[in-house]
Amino acid sequence: MPELPEVETISRDLNSYLKNIKINSLIIFDNRNFKVKDDKIIKDAISNSIISRIYRAGKSIIWELSNSNSIIFHLRMTGKFIINQQNQDKEKHTMFVLSTEKGQIAFVDIRKFATVDIIETKKLNTNKYLQNIGIDPTTEEFSYNTFEKIISSSPKKTSKQFLLEQNKLVGIGNIYASEILFKAKISPYRLIKTLSKPETLLLYSSVKNILADAIQLRGTTFSDYRDGFNKKGEFQNKLKVYNQNNKNCSYCEGKIKKIKQNGRSTYYCQNCQK
DNA sequence: ACGTAGTCCTGACGGC
DNA sequence: TGCCGTCAGGACTACG
Numbered sequence A: 001m002p003e004l005p006e007v008e009t010i011s012r013d014l015n016s017y018l019k020n021i022k023i024n025s026l027i028i029f030d031n032r033n034f035k036v037k038d039d040k041i042i043k044d045a046i047s048n049s050i051i052s053r054i055y056r057a058g059k060s061i062i063w064e065l066s067n068s069n070s071i072i073f074h075l076r077m078t079g080k081f082i083i084n085q086q087n088q089d090k091e092k093h094t095m096f097v098l099s100t101e102k103g104q105i106a107f108v109d110i111r112k113f114a115t116v117d118i119i120e121t122k123k124l125n126t127n128k129y130l131q132n133i134g135i136d137p138t139t140e141e142f143s144y145n146t147f148e149k150i151i152s153s154s155p156k157k158t159s160k161q162f163l164l165e166q167n168k169l170v171g172i173g174n175i176y177a178s179e180i181l182f183k184a185k186i187s188p189y190r191l192i193k194t195l196s197k198p199e200t201l202l203l204y205s206s207v208k209n210i211l212a213d214a215i216q217l218r219g220t221t222f223s224d225y226r227d228g229f230n231k232k233g234e235f236q237n238k239l240k241v242y243n244q245n246n247k248n249c250s251y252c253e254g255k256i257k258k259i260k261q262n263g264r265s266t267y268y269c270q271n272c273q274k
Numbered sequence B: 001a002c003g004t005a006g007t008c009c010t011g012a013c014g015g016c
Numbered sequence C: 001t002g003c004c005g006t007c008a009g010g011a012c013t014a015c016g
Helices: A004-018 A039-046 A121-126 A144-152 A159-164 A174-184 A197-216
Strands: A022-028 A049-057 A060-065 A069-074 A079-083 A094-100 A103-109 A115-120 A256-261 A264-269
Touching (some): A004 A079, A022 A039, A039 A115, A069 A121, A174 A197
Antiparallel strands (some): A022 A049, A060 A069, A069 A115, A094 A103, A256 A264
């Protein structure tokens, strides 16, 4: 699924296109992404409301509506929006279409893992993806001291596991976890609590820099991800380790290795990352 | 309180 | 060509 940089890109695109625009109605083809399975309830909660703003919270995208409801999208692996999809181009796996003053916004989800929750705005933090949300590493709240503090609250995790813990740091997923550790020259096997101060500082700046660069380049596309306007990101051209199994390390003469940790792939350079 | 496996799905790819 | 196993930007649940 999209990670923080992709979700941020999508949220900005959607907000710039749809802020203060009215949703007229909703056409549902498959309602399984919705938490509430009653189509009438879903339609009543959304139809004829103005979109006040669209923003990112962690890996979720929040549509705040004028009628005091909010829609919380979590795209998981393959959820995406298509702005202005024309009927004749309707993509396979289009789950529903929002009909707005500025045309149709389709929600497409090949694997159907995405979730859509409609909830009163004042009860937003009761959503399961928002209630235990960690620090957002793109905000000022993410200070070095805070970083040290959350590291000390994860004494038994490896560096890779730690970066993926959404209740500690929110937004990093499998691609950026590998890229961040490579930039910081830290092995994915290292226990996070064993990092020295210089290593912790390097990891801290790598988290910030990798995410900032990826946002700048509008995210990473390796198969399905598209931004709000159905365009690919650019960060895939900058990947140093993710999906680079057996390729030469860009820094030393070693080869990039693919390993499994907690059931998920990690890519790293054995030589550079200690 | 851990780690691990299973789960929701579709599609792409490699091996035979 | 096709069939089969494996894997994929995620994260919850169940089990030991």
